[in-house]
Every structure is written in C-alpha cells, then in structure tokens.
C-alpha cells in the first residue's frame with residue numbers, strides 16, 4: 001500500500017504542477033520573459049532590463065544612468081476635420097442652418113497627440129559620451145523597428161540594442 005502510494009504520489013504531483021504551470025509558461029515564452037520586475041521603486045519591463053541596470057551600476061566607466069528616458073518622436077499634429085471636411089460648420093438637424101461642427105467644435109482642424117518613445121536607459125560615461133540603450137530579450141518587432149527609426153531621425157542619436165546571450169551582454 002505504502003509503496004504504491006509513494007510511487008503514485010510523485011507522479012500525481014508532477015502532473016498537476018505541470019498542468020498548473022503550463023498556461024503561465026506559455027504566456028511568458030510568447031512575451032519573451034517580459035514579466036515586469038519591481039526593484040528600488042523602479043518598474044522594469046523585463047528581467048533582462050533589470051539585470052542590465054544592475055550591470056551598468058557596477059561599470060566603473062558609467063557616470064550616470066537615466067532609467068526609461070522618454071523622447072517625443074512625433075510632435076502633436078493637426079488634421080483636417082473629417083466630419084465637416086475642414087469647413088468647421090455643419091447644417092443643423094433641426095433648422096438646416098450651419099452650426100459649429102460637433103467634432104472639431106468649429107475649429108476646422110483636430111489636434112492629435114503625436115508619439116513618445118521610452119528607451120530603457122540613457123547612460124552618460126565619465127568622458128561625457130552619452131548612449132541611449134534598449135535591452136532586447138526577443139526578436140525586434142515591426143513597431144519597435146519603426147520607433148527606432150523615428151527616434152534616430154528625430155534625435156540624430158543611434159539607438160544601441162543590447163542582448164543577453166550566453167551570460168554576456170552583446171551590443172548590436
């Protein structure tokens with residue numbers, strides 16, 4: 001009885017724990033370990049980002065580290081109102097007389113918010129040289145690729161991509 005219980009139990013535990021973990025592991029692998037980590041009041045987007053910060057903190061050549069610096073890669077912009085075709089007026093449903101367009105409020109144009117890119121780190125070295133860094137744990141997406149080009153076009157700074165491979169930090 002006992003022997004068979006001992007034999008059965010480990011199997012049961014293994015099976016049930018595997019089942020319980022499976023959905024979480026799938027999610028993590030899909031997001032390439034993009035599990036948020038909180039440490040010293042900073043929320044890191046991934047374990048790799050957190051580890052690279054710890055690495056930077058120990059680098060003697062590093063003077064200052066700015067975590068998650070933001071850059072306005074697209075300025076707020078205006079578009080011609082689509083509802084009134086840029087006239088600012090629409091006929092009133094009740095009287096037929098022109099009234100201010102309800103979408104642009106008679107302004108003829110609408111303002112859109114532009115876009116902000118948040119890098120992982122801005123590093124200033126002792127010699128004054130600055131770098132903007134993005135730590136990548138998985139393949140680069142089309143959205144990231146476009147953000148990178150917008151950032152570089154706007155700032156004239158080449159974005160540095162860092163990857164963690166075989167326990168080493170690789171610069172692309």
Ligand SMILES: [Zn+2]
Pocket residue numbers: 081082083084085086087088089101102103104105106107108109
């Ligand atoms: Zn309008």
